[in-house]
Amino acid sequence: MDSPTDLFSDSSPQIHEFSPTLTALPGVHSQSSAGRPPPAFRSPGFPLIHHLLQPGGAPRRIGHLNTNLGIHRQLEERHLEENAGERDRRVEPRIEGEEGVIEGEDGLFEIKKRHSDVALAAEWTQDILKVKRMKLESRQRDGEIDRNTDRGGRRREGGREVRRREKEELKEQLEEARERLQALQEKVWRAFGEKHIEEEEKSRRHRSGNKAAADRGEGDVRMMEEADITEGMYDEEDIDGGGMEKESFPLLSASPFENFDKQREERQKEKEGKLERGEGGGLHLERVIEGAGLWLDCGGLVRGDWDVGMEDEGEEGGQKFAQALKLELGSAVARVIDRVLHLYTETLDFTSSSPPAAISFLPSDVGNNGRKEREVWMGLLTKGRGEEKTRGKEEKMGEQDGEKQLQKMSNGSLLPPGQPHRSEPTDLTIPLVIQRSSDVRKAHPLLGTPLSSHLNPSQTNLSLHHSSLTRPPPLTHPPLLPPASQPKDPSSSFHLSSSSSSSSSSSFPAPPPPPPPPLPLPLLHYSMQQLFSRSLHHPQLPHLPPSRKDYLNSDPFLEFSSHPSHHPSFPPLPLLGHLDPSLTRHTHGGRERERGMRGDGGMRGGGGMDGGELYLTAGGVYAQEGLSPCHLKKAKLMFFYTRYPSSNTLKTYFPDVKFNRCVTSQMIKWFSNFREFFYIQMERFARQAVREALTRDGAPRLARDNQLRVGRDTELYRILNMHYNKSNVYQVPERFIEVSEVALREFYSAIWTGRDSDPCWKKGIYKIICKLDSAVPDAFRLPGCPVG
DNA sequence: CGATAGCCTG
């Protein structure tokens, strides 16, 4: 049934399409880092932090311009390390931004604090401390060096040989450092979910391949670069100790920096040598460079070049070399750290489109991203119909029964005894239009394929009744009824593709509670967005395969974060600082969630959300304790597909929710309420139909045709749509309409036949309807709020 | 006994 191949083929293009969105984030990074002068740090500078802390990277620069000369002095005061750390990507003469320094540290701590739950935090803290220590040590050494230098210049005579050796040493050190960095990075990856990241990287590369040029300029590729940087470095210089470093980087090991220290020492030696040579200002210069940031892009540093320089230019070259090395190391470290921080913080940025907090990077960018993402979501959502078709296998199983039932019903079994059945099938025919799978696919390659492939028998059955009306492909125009206020780009459809969900749908059983649906598809590109999408997997969802993580994070869900009207279920990252209080207060699931729902009824900004504490899941995603209005919306939309979701299903589709008894109960209660409303409406309309039928006895048939129908043009439909899809942004799946018709007819039949006198008369209907649940589109597996 | 559906009420 599934045609994975198709999916994949289709999907790839999508990914590309998506790239813009994804790229945006990285781009932001790069921009911020590049654009803003790295602040001088006391502590290791982590560009990331700065970004986070400072909303507008660029703006920050203002007021902190120091001439290089000025910097120079400042730098002296500062630790070498810091410099190294912060200026990873600086290419132009750097300008000092002091503000960030302390903030950076504080911010870092803040962040950590917030995520105290996470073991990672501890790790990182350790690491950071180490780094600091290292730096201090190095500084001390520097001091020593200075003294030594003063002592005598005889070493200077070492001549080229010595220098050479030094160079060699430096190189080795550098290598080591790189290795370490790599190891560190790996560690981070592991911590966050290697897979996750890797996938992300992959996807990124993918994209970059296509739009490399543009992205690069943006710095979008940055992540990729980061990942590759270490590799590249290694490549450049043959690495002796290749993987050795890894050992020293046990996940939490404190050791990671040990080597670093050594390196430092070595470097210092080098410096010594240089100084000895008589470069009075050498040390100074060095510091300046370090402190100031990179004059050279570390990436650009090539060992060979340096060597040449050294040879030819002698001491100066050596210094340069040393500097370059330092820079490189610093940048590498910074990158790693940056990356990690990003992972942690990104969520914040996205969620909070709000500029206020420190984090907002480029507002414009964010907005765009958000919009796109939203579009994606929309696309997914709107395209729901297509999806309905594609049901998970599970559905097949379960649905088949349901389908059969439907058929039976349609056949007229339902018809009231008193009244002759009109053409059952005909009556039943709902104006459903079946989407052509092809159309769907085009629109949403990922989704389309899987869906179509998965069509349930039930669907088929249902569809059978209908003429093959082909609806206009959802592509350009989402089926949204009202051209929704949301401006969708025509292109949006493409973006949709990005949704991993589509792909995933094919592979995994939609709502299988017990068996974690394997999401085979790697489609989703990861992006930092994942992080942003506060939702990640739950720790509680052990069954979730790693792959799933991917999509959980997929962009589509981010949409809501971007939505002004929507509030991210999670507090905007930038708000973290602020969040603390609010979040902390909701420590206990039960009340919090309630509070969340009620309190937030207005859906104010995420910041106000009830949230509850955020939990960093293994995947690096944030799960929130408590349910938000966004979750409610999502639940309502899910109702279009499943009226009786199991708790496991809910957990699967709300990865960003930290489930506990209360939350689970609440969500189940929601669906109970949804059903209640649904059945009430069905009964109401059924009774009305019966009345009408009786009234115009002459034409009972008419009644049926007109009343026992739930077309999109009917009042019943309107009411239902209003209730479950208030924003009307989501395309109500045909399947739901079909089910509604079935229910309506059942009620009608029961009432007509007088069965309603039985106190339990509804039970039978419930039983029928519960079998008609269909798979929820994979898109819903993504965290976030689907539509506003 | 806990989970959940359904009903009723607010």
Add this chain to the structure above:
DNA sequence: CAGGCTATCG
């Protein structure tokens, strides 16, 4: 919607 209550199920 949420609470409360009951009935059912494993």
